[in-house]
Amino acid sequence: MPRRRPAGFVAALLLAAVGLIDGPSAAAAPPANGAGGAAGAEWSPFGIGACHINGRSANDLARWMPQMAAIDLAVYRTPNTNWGSVEPEPGVWHWETLDAQIDYLERRGFQYGALLIGNPRWNEADLPGHLPSNNVEGWSNYVTRLATHLKGHVRRYEVWNEPPNFTGKDQTPADYAKLVVAAYDAVKAVDPDAQIGLAAKSAHVNYLEQTILAGAKDHFDFIVLHPYEALDGVAENAGTEAVFMNVVPVVRRMLAARNPAKVDVPIIYTELGVNAENKGADVQAHALVKAYVMGIASGVECVQWFEGRDGDSGPMGLLDRNGIARPAYTALATLIEHLGQLPRPLGWVLLNDRHHAFLFKGADGPVLAAWGDAGVQDEYDFGREAPVVDPLTGHVTPQRSLALTTAPVLVLDVPEALIEQAKLNRDEAFPWGGNDAGSPAEYAAANEVFLEFGEEAVERGLHTRSAAGLAEAVVTYGGSARAGNVPGGNVFIVDPHFLSYDPTPIEITVEVRRNPENVNSGFKLVYESPEGFKTAGGWYTVPDNQQWHTKTWRIDDPQFVNYWGFNFILESDGDVYNKYLIRRVSVRKLDR
Missing domain, CATH: 2.60.120 (Jelly Rolls)
Incomplete structure (x- = not known):
């Protein structure tokens, strides 16, 4: 089967590499509402994010966004919406930097959310790095002004980054709940169709629960998590795929107990990544494939990989500090190519009753993503030749039998027996696998x-x-x-x-x-x-x-x-x- 790249891949990648894709155009205000379809269209599960120094301005975005667009990434976590950036002095509003980012993103077809965060220096009653719970009125005003400015461009607002991280030592879920409620009321007053995200660090469901109990009940429309540690176990081949697959179910169990009206809200991973130097560039790429595959299979609406290019948070990027692509970049391009922008999970199967495999309705038909357990040499016989894709290179090789290793592959033209078996398991609980004998x-x-x-x-x-x-x-x-x-x-x-x-x-x-x-x-x-x-x-x-x-x-x-x-x-x-x-x-x- 011939290799097929996403639309515009080669040309855009070459232009980006030689700097011929232009930087941001100046903008005094956001483009007309709906430009680029930013606010209304369904999000793809394939998203990307940036650290501080790669996301402050449109010029920052121009250093790495062309390569992201070249592989058909079209969802970005957030432009710079920090409270102190848009209101550097009380009552003084600066929108130029944000508007230039919006212009840059929408002219290139990116959808994006907004991060409600920040405690301006002029809010002197609290120290920087604290939740501004001392000034809920000021926070509400910031949210109102921002939501008004972004109406028609943003429909999702996540409240804070990784609480209880970046909060005061003695601040509690009740402090965070105050800001969530204030943000919810302010955004809904401007745009009733917009949504507010309740957030927590890692997969800290306990903190989400405490925030709901402290007053945030019914004041959110989606959940935001950053389950780095759950992915680390998968990246280290610790056999913990079931832990990663359980993040969404455990959130839903908590919501059923504490806020039943919100039990089915979307769940988004607005950060998720692996250190390419500590674990190795190939391991990072393998983990990326597994993160998107299992995220989509478990019902995560969007995974926003952290990050596009190395910045101030270590070697986490699809691109290194010099803009050179790592294997993870090609792996994500390959996933988008074969799964399509809106893949639909069809089920799962354990190959040889042990090894993980997930079935999707992809861009051109069923696609099976599969990998083996660590320390076990095993093969799976398809019964006939099937095209097998190496995500790290994009190469397609016809194979009758698949050597199962910890390196994931994509199987095209999936044998019908595997399709039927995976579909039968679709609504079944996902097992631990490996040498764990119990169901x-x-x-x-x-x-x-x-x-x-x-x-x-x-x-x-x-x-x-x-x-x-x-x-x-x-x-x-x-x-x-x-x-x-x-x-x-x-x-x-x-x-x-x-x-x-x-x-x-x-x-x-x-x-x-x-x-x-x-x-x-x-x-x-x-x-x-x-x-x-x-x-x-x-x-x-x-x-x-x-x-x-x-x-x-x-x-x-x-x-x-x-x-x-x-x-x-x-x-x-x-x-x-x-x-x-x-x-x-x-x-x-x-x-x-």
Whole structure:
């Protein structure tokens, strides 16, 4: 099958590369309402964002936006709508910089939202970096003026960036709720059809819940999250795809409990990315493909990759600091080409009952995105030749059998048997996969999940973040155990179908022993609760290395939502006290 690029790809990319796509034109005011279809059309799930220095002005956008347009990206997170930028002095409004950005974006066909954020220097009662909850009247006026200026251009306004990040040390969800309510009322008074987004850092569903309970109930129209940590586990091949796929369901469970009228609101990831230097450029590209595939499959309306070009937030870009494309850039171009601007998820399947595959209605028919588990060599036989696309290069190769690795591929002309199997699973709960033998239904009904370390670890609904490293067991004392200092080996995740969001009382039990050198060791158990991470009890010192020791904690207020990509951790002080071995860990539900 011949390689087909998005419309205008080659010409636009060449022009961008040699600087022939012109920069922004001057604009005293936004173009006529609806220019570029910015406010009304349905958003594609393929979006992009920028850090501060790549998004301050139209000139900033001109350094990297041509390459984004060249691969048919058409959704941008936000122009510069910071309160201090548009109202640098009380009652003095400067729109020129924002209008130039709007002109630049709309002339190139980009849709965009707006970020309501900022605490101007002149608002002296609060320090910069705080929510301006001391001046709700001023905040409301800023939102009103901005919404009036952007009416017909913006329909989505997200309130703040990653709360409780960038808020005062002592500020609470109640402070944030005040700003959400004020913003909702102000925007709706200007444009009843516009929408307000309730936001939280990472996948901090606990914070969203507290904000709703503190007064934001019914004062939002969509949810904004930045689940970097959930994606990190996938990027590290920790086998945590089920954690990423559970972000949307756990938000919906929380909304059903706390704000039923909003249970079906759109969910948008306005930031999501992977560090290309820490994890590697190819790994970043693999993670990007998986992020968009699983995001769309789980019902996320738009994923806005962070970011287009490296700036002030590290090497996260599709382009490096010099504007050179990384493999992630080609990977995103390939996804857009084959899935189309508005792909429709059709279902999922586990290839050979183990490996992840997601089916979509793509640009020219069904497309299957697939990848394998880490540390497992396996092949899937299609039964006939099928075109297989490498997203990192765009190359298409006819293959009868697919070698399943952690590198994702796209399968075109999908065999009918796979299509039917995926469609049957469409409304089924997504399983953990890997070597976890239980089904979602089994774990939903289970009273206990556990993990036993050995020559081959036995995972029954309980997992660590170390994935394939589980095989690196420490064989000693006549049996197998796991060193407490193996990276990720002390970080635990329960199957989300066993326990996720619901505050069911539990017991966590560990069997531990000091290492053969009998070094003084210990830890504290830290777990997710409605208030964030908490310590259960105090410090536990492992008594000795003469026998296995059992320690049990009763926890009455767990609220496992994986907002940092895990549920509980055995936390030692650096590398000083982690010289212990783990044989077994279990989590058991208790009767209330």
